[in-house]
Amino acid sequence: MANTEQVKLLGFWASPFARRVEWALKLKGVDYEYIEEDIFNKSSLLMELNPVHKKVPVLVHGRKVIAESFVILEFIDETWKQCPLMPQDPYERAKTRFWAKFAEEKILDGAWIAMCSLGEEKEKAIKLAVEAIEKIEGELKGKHFFGGENIGYLDIAMGWMSYWLPVWEEVGSMKIVNPLQFPATTSWMNKFLDHPVIKENLPPRDKMIIYFQNRSTELASRPHDWFRT
Amino acid sequence: MANTEQVKLLGFWASPFARRVEWALKLKGVDYEYIEEDIFNKSSLLMELNPVHKKVPVLVHGRKVIAESFVILEFIDETWKQCPLMPQDPYERAKTRFWAKFAEEKILDGAWIAMCSLGEEKEKAIKLAVEAIEKIEGELKGKHFFGGENIGYLDIAMGWMSYWLPVWEEVGSMKIVNPLQFPATTSWMNKFLDHPVIKENLPPRDKMIIYFQNRSTELASRPHDWFRT
Structure with a gap:
């Protein structure tokens, strides 16, 4: 199942955008590996995963890579259905x-x-x-x-x-x-x-x-x- | 059925944002009444329907009022399921x-x-x-x-x-x-x-x-x- 694939999050400790993603994952009980990014000396991993914006947060789910916190929140809500974040209507x-x-x-x-x-x-x-x-x-x-x-x-x-x-x-x-x-x-x-x-x-x-x-x-x-x- | 409620669109002829909404409605075959707005002399209807931004496009579906073209596109796609605009995955x-x-x-x-x-x-x-x-x-x-x-x-x-x-x-x-x-x-x-x-x-x-x-x-x-x- 796709939903059992490994989840990784590239974040930065003071970023409210990365924290949003963590809150959503934790509220849904999704296990993930957190990778702290040095935003003043960006890693080759970040450059490779988010070549368009070179910014955190970046969510990695198996081979899927998603950037932009609001986009990630909707992806999380559509991928892990428990504790829905978005209303249904x-x-x-x-x-x-x-x-x-x-x-x-x-x-x-x-x-x-x-x-x-x-x-x-x-x-x-x-x-x-x-x-x-x-x-x-x-x-x-x-x-x-x-x-x-x-x-x-x-x-x-x-x-x-x-x-x-x-x-x-x-x-x-x-x-x-x-x-x-x-x-x-x-x-x-x-x-x-x-x-x-x-x-x-x-x-x-x-x-x-x-x-x-x-x-x-x-x-x-x-x-x-x-x-x- | 909610989907049989009247649909109105407040637009402006040169606005690419309003035109997006028209394209989506037409692709899905949704009938609507188009109301041209004078953006240089905004109507009381627009001010009442979109008090936050006072901008077109505004979609009215029965008693529901939606602004922001991307938000309207997702609403249209979720409300009228024919000819889906968004992918499923x-x-x-x-x-x-x-x-x-x-x-x-x-x-x-x-x-x-x-x-x-x-x-x-x-x-x-x-x-x-x-x-x-x-x-x-x-x-x-x-x-x-x-x-x-x-x-x-x-x-x-x-x-x-x-x-x-x-x-x-x-x-x-x-x-x-x-x-x-x-x-x-x-x-x-x-x-x-x-x-x-x-x-x-x-x-x-x-x-x-x-x-x-x-x-x-x-x-x-x-x-x-x-x-x-």
């Missing part, structure tokens, strides 16, 4: 994909640029991210997770907000998710972090602070040079 | 999604920026688009369509290259797809255009030339302001 699936793309483009990119920039550019990026979270707040009201009672695709896609965003806020001396302004989002962030699979699969916070301080200083003159390495 | 699906995203970010955005800019920025954008097409050329070798014998998701996603790209090349006084350099891509572009459903669903070329000339002049100082309206 086509409209619910469409909404999930819509919000995942929205959060990636507006909140994640906005928060990253805000952390790496100063002055007017920073203020503009914070404003855009906050406006995006206003939309998400409405989607979350009355829900435990985006996926209902259990963590689903959209929770995994946006899960970085629970742990990476507070680090980026600290590094960038800024506030994007104000708990009083966004009670539903804050409550969801806490519930997500409190899930046993998630809380046991997070990088050390102090190490992240140092890493992102260095990255944001390095990228200060070009915040749009994104870190999806 | 999870790995083939992953590759389809990977290349669709790649082409959108590298070729479409690159070609657009190249058309709207001058000098060094234009040369850089052309180079990036050409390098991306080199990768696509390899994927197409020996194939009729990306989808095999029939037009599939990736053909629809990249179909703009057959008709919009030559217009952008003319408007931008540039060449991105050189037939001698990219014979497989050129052959695919011709086959795609020659498909009865596609060739009957294209905007008038002379009107497109004028429209994109105006847009590229207007956006010359800010080519990154994208036209996904």
